[in-house]
Amino acid sequence: MVRKRLISHHRFHVTCIIPTIGPPSTALKQVLNDDQTNPNDSKLDVVYLHPVNFHDLAAVKAETQVFLAITRSLSPLREVLKSLKANYSENLVGLVVDGFGTDAFDIAEELNLSSYIFFTSSAMILSFCLELPQLDERVTGEYRAMGEPVRLPSCVPVHGGDLLDPVQDRSNLAYKLMVYHTNRFRLADGIILNSFIELEEGAIQALLKEERHASKPPVYPVGPLIRTGLSGPVLEDQSECLKWLDGQPSGSVLFVSFGSGGTLSFRQMNELALGLEMSGQRFLWVVRSPNDKVSNGSFFSLRNDNDPFAFLPNGFLETTKARGLVVTSWAPQAQVLAHISTGGFLTHCGWNSTLESVVHGVPLIAWPLYAEQKMNAVLLTESAQIALRPKVNDENGLVGRGEIAQIVKSLMEGEEGKRLRERVKEVKNAAQKVVGEHGSSTKALADLALKLKKRTCLYK
Known part of the structure; x- marks a missing residue:
């Protein structure tokens, strides 16, 4: 850029x-x-x-x-x-x-x-x-x-x-x-x-x-230097995301994506699914097949190319279909974050994703996986104060479904979420000015x- x-x-x-x-x-x-x-x-x-x-x-x-x-x-x-x-x-x-x-x-x-x-x-x-x-x-x-x-x-x-x-x-x-x-x-x-x-x-x-x-x-x-707009023609699954968002209330959807390479273990993937279900919130989740070599994986690790839907909890897709959309591998992130229906972003805290969220004024749930992302999570939660970070269970290294449900509800409809939303709006306005x-x-x-x-x- x-x-x-x-x-x-x-x-x-x-x-x-x-x-x-x-x-x-x-x-x-x-x-x-x-x-x-x-x-x-x-x-x-x-x-x-x-x-x-x-x-x-x-x-x-x-x-x-x-x-x-x-x-x-x-x-x-x-x-x-x-x-x-x-x-x-x-x-x-x-x-x-x-x-x-x-x-x-x-x-x-x-x-x-x-x-x-x-x-x-x-x-x-x-x-x-x-x-x-x-x-x-x-x-x-x-x-x-x-x-x-x-x-x-x-x-x-x-x-x-x-x-x-x-x-x-x-x-x-x-x-x-x-x-x-x-x-x-x-x-x-x-x-x-x-x-x-x-x-x-x-x-x-x-x-x-x-x-x-x-x-x-x-x-x-x-x-902030970011890429904007779709690159190339809009594919059917990309269009599906945006059409689905068109039908959701303003600011009501949590976008869940771990970047171009982030993966979770099978157990963590299940906890995330059940936590999203327990939260009662609308969500758009870009899901990938789990990586069981580590609790928090990445494209640096061995990947599993099986159908990601096969690893979701039984009945999850049916139970959440009225308020959730699950897509595999990729979504048009810039367009999703810019959409009026998107009200939060559960992210791995890659810097490009962070800046895209800031530019579009979307508050974050910081879920770092690898590289420099834990430091980014510290910055976003404790310094910039535009993100929440879930607590990890020290015994098994997982974020539990109850913690996930609580933090998603807090961001999307709680007082803490409102405070973050106001703060990220200020940063968004500043971002527009600095590149003017x-x-x-x-x-x-x-x-x-x-x-x-x-x-x-x-x-x-």
Whole structure:
């Protein structure tokens, strides 16, 4: 989304260079194809690098593969950038990578390019990443065993067990790679952040103040950047969701979705179903087959491709058909959240889903599964105060049906839900302003664009 604004608002030509660990997903190709066919995006090119493999590493976790994907793609990346440099000469001014791609900074320096990080999560997590190298030196043992929570500048305290998944085992390669990359954040010419001050005021203000220190690069809060609208033609099951919502009262439906890859165990899936039934509330649930390897699974784990409906409690679909719709695998999330009938969102707390909910003014039930989502849940419940978080049973690691029913009713018809609804409305209005013509996010992106354009002047 940053690339689209740089193209449309600041007349940049953008080339997306994509390292791969296999064939590009259909979703990724569709997004980029849509962007390329948009008349406003005629200055967008896409280059897929040859897939890397990990045959030399045994039992590599998916997050480790993500960390290593760019490192093992440096040689072809260098060749692509050298080719672009030859074509564009001094007009090739910068390289933007994600937080796992800091090894590419060395190539950028070779070619006299500015280096930037596009940070795709929250300011709180960026603050943690900037602090991690120092934490690694200070703390002994595992973070989850610490007696005191981690305290980040102007953020709510975070208990060790709620920190990012890759830091939960300090002996793991993923942790060592994360410390390595976050230590290199300071080498960036700037960090582009997909968030905005009204959502994370304390954390962002602290990051902006810390720019004055030589060890911290400038931060550009340019969010919220989200994709809107359906990509491609409306399929029958997508249309079914929206038609069903058309027939529901305003603000009455809880949307339940765990993102593009989130799964639950069989027992947790059943507790969720029974909790939704007990709540008596309307719901639209995107359901997937359970993953019984862990209580809270993800696409990082083994998936079961059987019919998800076969794992629901007996009679559940029949009992709830008057007030609930269950669909498999996918729903048009942006359209669902924008629909007037949607009054709440039970989410895994992925940052894209979070921002989509904020932009559409929908309060949340925070149900984190993996990656950075527990930290996002802390931010949403304790700092931004736009979400409720159910309690997990410590004995079995499950959220019970009674807890689910209670928290769903509280969000959809209780006083706490009303308070959250008012708060998220304020944040929604702020989100509209910051990306407006004179908004803070628009100005931050303009400042970045000006900084990049000034590099071309240095050569002339």
